[in-house]
Amino acid sequence: MKKVGEIRHESSIKNLVYVLTSPDDLLPGIPFVVGLSGKKIRLLFRRLLFRFQDDYEINSEQLEEDEVKLTFKGEKSTIIILFKIYPRIIQVFADYSGPRKWVVWPRVKDLALSIARFAVEHASHVEKVEVEVKEDYSRMLADLSWITRLLMKSMLVKTMDVVIRRGEFNKFIEDLHNLGVFKNYKMIYVSGSGNGSFRLLFINGELVGVYSIVEGEEVLGDTTKLNNLEGYYKVKIYGSITPTLEVK
Secondary structure, three states: OEEEEEEEOOOOHHHHHHHHOOHHHHHHHOOOEEEEEOOEEEEEEEEOOEEEEEEEEEEEEEEEOOEEEEEEEEOOOEEEEEEEEEOOEEEEEEEEEOOOHHHHHHHHHHHHHHHHHHHHHHHHHHHHHHHHHHHHHHHHHOOHHHHHHHHHOEEEEEEEEEEEOOOOHHHHHHHHHHOOHHHOOOEEEEEEEEOEEEEEEEEOOEEEEEEEEEOOEEEEOOHHHHHHOOEEEEEEEEEEOOOHHHOO
């Protein structure tokens, strides 16, 4: 497999992988498309007066946490594109097997890099939506009436006393994951009270909302401020018993 280029990005690896493993979402970023039929796309490649076309089914596979392979399986040919995603850089590799390689191969580079550029652009949109969602949930956590409705549709899973050291709130979140409660509930609500307070909302194990009072200051959505919390805290963990979207 030959390296065909690099694309710079500012997105998270997670979101880039999400886009690259969603073939239907990638269609607008695929050049040389001249037809669609069911799950197959027809690609037409030209070089000088010569041309080659084939009908391809696209398969996406995540090989590693930061690697995605796209396979264009055609009736007469196969194109494989590999994306190795690093912070700030996507390295793009490609391979082609089939007839008229001298016609198709120069266009494979354009195909691969076009998909990578589209993924970067689309991942930025995904991140923007995620930020808006997290801001919405953080505002909800500041609303006591919403918290009351949430608790009415949840059950108390665990209470515990914990010591949080300044600068180590991330360790507290890691310890929550190690408890194993996230695998049993779609949504987890965590409240803590002590020298300050915090309310956390997790959906599918991901932290989507933060409300806290740190050193007398009310904080919405800013997880970095949580590292200023320290001392003993009474923590309660609640698990949802209804779908998240019903809690409004």
